[in-house]
Amino acid sequence: MFAYRGFMLDSVRHMQSIEEIKKLIDAISLLGFNKFHWHLTDDQGWRFESERFPVLNSVAAVRPYSDFGKTRDNNPYGRVYTKAEMREIVAYCAERGIDVIPEIDMPGHTSALLSAFPSLSCTGEAVKIKTHQGIFKDVLCLAKEETFEFITAIIDEFLGIFPGEYFHIGGDEAPSEHWKNCPDCQRYMKEHGIESYAEYQNSFMNRIIDYLESKNRHCIVWNEAAKGRNLDKRAIVQYWKENPKPTVKFLNEGGKAILSPFSYCYMDYDYNITPLNRVYSLKAELTGLTEEGKKNIIGLEGTVWTEYITENRQLEKLLFPRIIAVSKIALGENNKPYKDFVADVRDIRKQLNGIAFCDEKSWTKPRISTVYGWLKFVKDHYSIEYIKEQLF
Ligand SMILES: [Zn+2]
Numbered sequence: 001m002f003a004y005r006g007f008m009l010d011s012v013r014h015m016q017s018i019e020e021i022k023k024l025i026d027a028i029s030l031l032g033f034n035k036f037h038w039h040l041t042d043d044q045g046w047r048f049e050s051e052r053f054p055v056l057n058s059v060a061a062v063r064p065y066s067d068f069g070k071t072r073d074n075n076p077y078g079r080v081y082t083k084a085e086m087r088e089i090v091a092y093c094a095e096r097g098i099d100v101i102p103e104i105d106m107p108g109h110t111s112a113l114l115s116a117f118p119s120l121s122c123t124g125e126a127v128k129i130k131t132h133q134g135i136f137k138d139v140l141c142l143a144k145e146e147t148f149e150f151i152t153a154i155i156d157e158f159l160g161i162f163p164g165e166y167f168h169i170g171g172d173e174a175p176s177e178h179w180k181n182c183p184d185c186q187r188y189m190k191e192h193g194i195e196s197y198a199e200y201q202n203s204f205m206n207r208i209i210d211y212l213e214s215k216n217r218h219c220i221v222w223n224e225a226a227k228g229r230n231l232d233k234r235a236i237v238q239y240w241k242e243n244p245k246p247t248v249k250f251l252n253e254g255g256k257a258i259l260s261p262f263s264y265c266y267m268d269y270d271y272n273i274t275p276l277n278r279v280y281s282l283k284a285e286l287t288g289l290t291e292e293g294k295k296n297i298i299g300l301e302g303t304v305w306t307e308y309i310t311e312n313r314q315l316e317k318l319l320f321p322r323i324i325a326v327s328k329i330a331l332g333e334n335n336k337p338y339k340d341f342v343a344d345v346r347d348i349r350k351q352l353n354g355i356a357f358c359d360e361k362s363w364t365k366p367r368i369s370t371v372y373g374w375l376k377f378v379k380d381h382y383s384i385e386y387i388k389e390q391l392f
Contacts, residue, residue: 002284004258004299005330006035006101007323012042012112013068013133014306015078016315018085022092023312027320027352029096031327036093037101037168037220037301040081043111043130043138048102049080050157053116053150056080060116060129067132068307069381086161099164101220106151106208107140107201108174114138120147122182132386133307137175142204143188152211159215166236167212171205172222198228206232220258226250238301240265244286251286251293258299259284265326267304267319271358272373275365276345277338279325302326308381316356321345321363338364 007028009016016024025036040047046060061080066073081089090100114120114127121127122141130136140147158167176197179185185200194200202225209219209232223239225231226246237257239247251257260266263274264282284300302323309315324345328334336344342363349357365373378387 001332002258002297002299002330004035004301005033005327006037006258006260006299006301007033007326008037008039008260008301008303010039010042010304010306011047011081012039012045012306014310015045015047015081016312018081018088020312020315021089023354024316024319025089025093025096025098027355028323028327029098030351031324031348032331033327034098035101035166035299035301036089036098037103037303038089039103039105039168039305041104041113042109043134043136044132045078045129046112046116047078047081048086048104048154048158048161049082050154051083052153052157055116056113056154060112063112063129063131065131069133070383083161090162099166100162101164101166101168102158102162103168103170104151104154104158105168105170105172107142107170107204108135108172109170110140111136111138114140117150120144120150122178122185133381134386135173135175137177139174139176139178140204141182141184142179142200143182143184148204148207151208155208155212159217165216165218166220167217168220168238169205169208169212170222171201171225172240173224174201176200196228198224199230200228201225202228202230202232205235206230209235223247223257226255231255236298239286240303245288248286248288248293251296252288252290254292254296256296256298258301259286259297260301260303265300265302267302267322268306268309270373270377271322271362272365272369273377274322274373275369276322276325276342276363277365278367278370279322280328280334280338280341282325282329284329300326300330313356317358320352320355320357321349322358324348 046056050056057080062078066077093100112129115129127138220236226237233255240260241262
């Protein structure tokens with residue numbers, strides 16, 4: 001059984017009401033999860049109410065329209081969760097033995113933040129909050145002391161709401177294009193003898209890790225941060241994709257990690273791509289670990305990203321029953337043959353009264369369905385214009 005049994009919810013791309021979140025918390029609590037990772041900031045919105053920086057509540061929280069996939073909604077979208085609402089979630093989770101782990105994604109996925117504070121970017125020019133999915137080149141300028149001061153100030157405000165042991169600071173998908181052209185970034189790298197952008201990113205992340213450790217909080221970072229060899233060993237790497245070698249090295253050298261391999265643990269993909277039988281088949285391990293390294297995997301996390309999920313019934317159907325398989329693996333209760341597990345799922349379903357489940361005929365798929373699933377996924381969510389934009 002893993003000590004860390006996590007569930008992540010993206011409340012940025014599309015939000016959930018406090019009542020909807022509580023309903024999910026009730027369900028994951030029954031399944032044995034003990035960590036709720038709440039993704040609160042990204043390119044398409046900022047969801048944390050700030051007293052110190054109220055411009056976050058207005059400018060950074062609201063995008064002018066939404067254009068995810070092939071559907072466009074021309075209405076402005078988004079707001080922050082109030083401090084009272086967030087405290088309510090923290091208390092609700094605490095009553096059920098669940099710690100809340102807030103995430104401020106940095107230094108990438110910061111378009112919404114930069115739309116309110118353009119001075120934190122390399123160019124200082126206006127940045128637009130994003131209205132569609134993707135990876136964007138708008139990132140924090142890490143050489144400006146103002147950036148560190150802002151981030152630590154907003155972290156202090158988060159700490160006033162979230163009392164848990166862990167804090168997620170992102171670290172994924174941060175393009176270096178602006179850093180390459182920024183005199184401040186280039187000067188900083190030269191002065192500190194930093195040769196790669198992965199290490200440059202970590203020089204900042206390590207300062208944040210140090211800051212949070214001084215407040216008795218442990219930081220979690222997405223696995224891209226492990227590419228920079230200088231990542232502080234007190235960080236916990238969340239492995240989700242690509243080459244596992246940097247994470248394996250980090251673990252073998254005494255660092256810790258939690259696992260969320262996306263082709264098993266990302267519940268926003270269609271059942272054709274990630275059927276229940278595939279999730280249940282996950283081996284929570286990485287190749288190349290020493291005995292010591294194996295012990296440093298402390299957890300497993302199922303996640304749901306909401307670019308394409310606009311309402312809660314759809315969200316629940318994507319999560320259930322697949323999140324049950326994640327819970328069984330996290331609890332070390334995945335030794336039964338698949339068909340017996342499915343029988344257990346039917347029983348658990350009865351206990352999760354009121355939760356919308358995916359139709360049972362879609363739970364189990366042959367492996368070939370993945371190919372069809374991906375083609376359908378691309379067709380449903382990506383326009384030709386979007387694909388061109390990503391490729392060229
Ligand atoms: Zn810069």
